Amino acid sequence: xxxxxxxxxxxxxxxxxxxxxxxxxxxxxxxxxxxxxxxxxxxxxxxxxxxxxxxxxxxxxxxxxxxxxxxxxxxxxxxxxxxxxxxxxxxxxxxxxxxxxxxxxxxxxxxxxxxxxxxxxxxxxxxxxxxxxxxxxxxxxxxxxxxxxxxxxxxxxxxxxxxxxxxxxxxxxxxxxxxxxxxxxxxxxxxxxxxxxxxxxxxxxxxxxxxxxxxxxxxxxxxxxxxxxxxxxxxxxxxxxxxxxxxxxxxxxxxxxxxxxxxxxxxxxxxxxxxxxxxxxxxxxxxxxxxxxxxxxxxxxxxxxxxxxxxxxxxxxxxxxxxxxxxxxxxxxxx
Numbered sequence: 001x002x003x004x005x006x007x008x009x010x011x012x013x014x015x016x017x018x019x020x021x022x023x024x025x026x027x028x029x030x031x032x033x034x035x036x037x038x039x040x041x042x043x044x045x046x047x048x049x050x051x052x053x054x055x056x057x058x059x060x061x062x063x064x065x066x067x068x069x070x071x072x073x074x075x076x077x078x079x080x081x082x083x084x085x086x087x088x089x090x091x092x093x094x095x096x097x098x099x100x101x102x103x104x105x106x107x108x109x110x111x112x113x114x115x116x117x118x119x120x121x122x123x124x125x126x127x128x129x130x131x132x133x134x135x136x137x138x139x140x141x142x143x144x145x146x147x148x149x150x151x152x153x154x155x156x157x158x159x160x161x162x163x164x165x166x167x168x169x170x171x172x173x174x175x176x177x178x179x180x181x182x183x184x185x186x187x188x189x190x191x192x193x194x195x196x197x198x199x200x201x202x203x204x205x206x207x208x209x210x211x212x213x214x215x216x217x218x219x220x221x222x223x224x225x226x227x228x229x230x231x232x233x234x235x236x237x238x239x240x241x242x243x244x245x246x247x248x249x250x251x252x253x254x255x256x257x258x259x260x261x262x263x264x265x266x267x268x269x270x271x272x273x274x275x276x277x278x279x280x281x282x283x284x285x286x287x288x289x290x291x292x293x294x295x296x297x298x299x300x301x302x303x304x305x306x307x308x309x310x311x312x313x314x315x316x317x318x319x320x321x322x323x324x325x326x327x328x329x330x331x332x333x334x335x
Contacts, residue, residue, distance in 0.1 A: 001274040002325040006038035006296030007031035007313060008075060008226055011052030013306060020052045021059060024304050028063055030310050032070035034317035038103065039063070040075035040226075040296050045114045058089045064098035073103030075184060075226070075296070076166045078110045079136070080128035081118040087132075088139035092156035104159060105184055105224075106133065108165035137163070137179075164224060173207040177214035182222030183207065185288065187298060188270040196258055200270045201271075201288040212227050224294040228271040229283065230302040235275045242266075242273045247302030269301055276319045283320070295324060 009027060011020045024125040028039040041059060044051025053059055056074045064072060071095060077087065090219050095102040108129035112122035120128055139145060140160040162180035167173055168189045176183045185204045193196065208223060215221060232238035239262065246265050250257055257268055268274055272282040297316055 003292065004037040004294045005317075005321050005325060006040055006073075006095070006224070006294060007036050008040040008042070008296040010042040010044070010050070010298070010300050011054075012049075012300060012303060014303070017048075017052060017193070020266050021062070024053075024059075024198045025063055025066060026067075026201065026306070027309055028070065028072075029067060031313050031317075033072075034313055035321065036070060036317065038071045038073055039067075039295065040073045040103075040105065042075055043077050045078070045081065045110070046117075047111055047114065050111060052162065057087070058135050060102070061094050061097060064094065064101065065318070069101075071101045071103055072098055073105055073164070075103065075105040075164075075224075076107035078108070078114075079106045079132045079172075080108055080125045081110070081115065081120045081133075082122055084132040084135035085139055086146065088152055088156070088159075089157055092140070092154050092331040095156060095159060096154060100158065102242070103164065104161050105164040105166060105182075106136075106190060107184070109166070118140075122204045133179075164222065164271050167207070170207055170210040173211040174214045177211045177219075178216075180183065180216060183211045185223070185225045185292070187226040187228045187300075196268075199286075203288050204288045208288065211240060221293060223292040224296060225288050225292045226296045227283070227289070227299045228269065228299060228300060229279055229303065229312070229316065230299050230304060230308075231276060231312045231320070232308065233275065233311070233315070235278050238274045238278075241304045241308055242260065242302040245301055246271065246272070246273075248303075249301040271302060273302060276315060280320055280323070283324070289324070 008318055009024050011024045013020050013023045016262055041053060041056050042051050043053060043056045047084050056077060060072045091102060091104060108125045115125060137160050140156050142151055142155060142157060144150055164184045165176035166184035189203055190199050212221060230238055230242055243262055250265050272279045283289060
């Protein structure tokens, strides 16, 4: 099976909330027209500069009504902050309305102070995630809920097989595999102390190794890698568009970054920016991408205009997608 291609957004366009949702909808529609397989959206609470959407399933219901074939996924729902039964119900209804196109990405992370209004501390998120995931899967699998007569309606056993778990750790990858879930890898992640120049694939290949080793023999691997990629008609234009957003992001980490040259910043944010050939070459250096079943592209932290985002989607679909879909060998378990 060829590798699936996705578009991801955190809904960060510099416009009011309603327009953010309109632009994200148009971007997903455009990705569908260009042949993308999946669209993924992030959930964030309270902090509009980190993400523009607290209600991903509600937004995807809107998008489902305006698309036909593209699969629609959450990347992620911050499950510790949610009522797991309400997530189960809303997802079940949405999957029916979307004709079975829903994918459910889940995670435990988020801005630490965002947990407090939900009655949690950041330190409690791991235990809450495990409890809520158990409840969510139990509901989807048709177990009784608090009373022998209580069962999820509408029934949604199919969703238990479409769960993806986001993690930065080997332990998290093992848990995802043991549950038979998909593994979600981030566009970037923190480097270990004393190893600031470690490439992203050096961090993520061990997660894939651990996931494959722990996956039940009868379970097909599902591994999604998200990557920042902004493609324009020329290197010069891509860099011109990308630099303000990248430097704005860098300002938040002043004192923590190595060097201030634009290329230094691109490397540290794991961003692939340029014309077609440049981005194709840059992505080819990432050995993780040859090992995954799915790749999703986002423009954050570049933050281009809506028009430039649409053009990047087109260029990825027309010029990069054929090789990306076919690259690498089919997945095999490590021995």
